[in-house]
Amino acid sequence: MRKQISSVQNPYIKELFLLKEKSRTRKRTQTFIIEGLREISLALNGGYTIKTLLVDMSILNEAALNNLLESAPFEIEVIEITSKVHQKLATRTTTEGILAVANSKNLLLETIEFKSENPLILVAEAPEKPGNIGALLRTADAVGIDAVFIANPKTDLYNPNIIRSSVGCLFTTTIATGTTSEIISFLKERNINIYGAALTASVAYQTIDFKKSAAIVVGTEATGLTNEWLSNTTKNIIIPMRGAIDSMNVSVSAAIILFEAVRQRNC
Template sequence: MQNTITSFQNPKIKFLNQLKEKSRVRKKEGLFVIEGQRELSLALEGGYTITQLYYCSSIIPSETVDTILSQLQYQVLIYEITTEIYQKLSYRTTTEGIIAVATFKNLDIQDLVLPSKNPLILVAEAPEKPGNIGALLRTADAAQLDAVLIANPKTDVYNPNIIRSSIGCLFTTNLAVGSSSEIIDFLKKQHIIIYGAALRDAVDYHIQDYTQPTAIVVGTEATGLSNVFLTSTDQNIKIPMSGVIDSMNVSVAAGILVFEAKRQRDFI
């Protein structure tokens, strides 16, 4: 059934705005907001369940909405909203006219299934900035990593800024979340070599062998890896730098390390 909403004071619009703005509401309800056609398409590809769909007919043709709905095998609540409401809800300056509400997936590290017997995994410990998390997910997608693990996240992964900065890669990445100890236990049980991006007892990254089951762990730019990880890595690795500082953006560093591992594996 389709309804038209014309007031921002409508309870459904207020709830939608709360989902967008407040992590505690997302966690309590197990729901989050997806904005944009590409992101919605990737969420469907990633097996996410859509519960509600809001669209602005002055921005997105109804035929496009029908095409999206044709991909679903279940009923979805559909609401048409005005341009004014959409602009207040939208994060983007260039809008696409569609917003969806979707349900959380189970991202517990204990339930992660690795698709490869020789996995290449990226681990991010305590990432804070949604933009960095999004960039890490885009790197993982570009490298077709087997999984991304987030240890002790400081923000929930369904933060709209993470979805936006990942350009929807959040939905198609094999992702899991847990504490540092839980992730370390998982990696060791799977006999995965742990390489930590850290200066303590580190060797240059390019002289290591990443052709075996491998996890590359990066920490925050401010504090690096915790002692929990530093005492659990098989080898710490560093990127030689010629400038006056000894650190770089975490997503840039992760990209360098991940693609060196990919380069080595391409020659196996």
């Protein structure tokens, strides 16, 4: 018989609420919460370990739960929760009645191994807004690049809003974090060309040969790339603009450049 929790005052539920809300709790416990069937399935496919499923069976279909459990290569604890408890833990207004507690991964540069001889990488320097990070991860998934590196991260990547805005693409992409210096050293040691999206001393992105190993580096919309990146690029690149402004949303800019790189590689 499954364990059941009906009170939002249950100590375990209080602990999970902190896990949802507080980055320091996620870091301390090395766990985080995933919401939704698709996102949990993507996490399993991405090699994440799911410890516990919390299910509101007034919403979730039993067959869907069984299919998920059967797809896991390990046993997962299942706890039935009431709608009130589910609403306490959920971040979405419309959901499928299922949440998971998963072990986080150490997103270290030294764990990265490329399958391709000429990897294509997206580097985002100091992204802060969960929505932008999620959009960048969706772009990376759509393009099918080899990795995403986050330099000087300002936001915990297991923030529920990043998981939500990435629609689970956090789990479909190889990700690593590090300082700008560490990532520059990593790229240079592997002879990976560094192309920084910048307004100064730049050439049009279409003129670059992206068939070779390449890292596309984007900065924040407010300040762009720091001097440390700009002084270490193979070439700075720019998207020619025809309007009155000189910048776009960072995920849009990344998508334009990355899809050009993929177009060249598929020619």
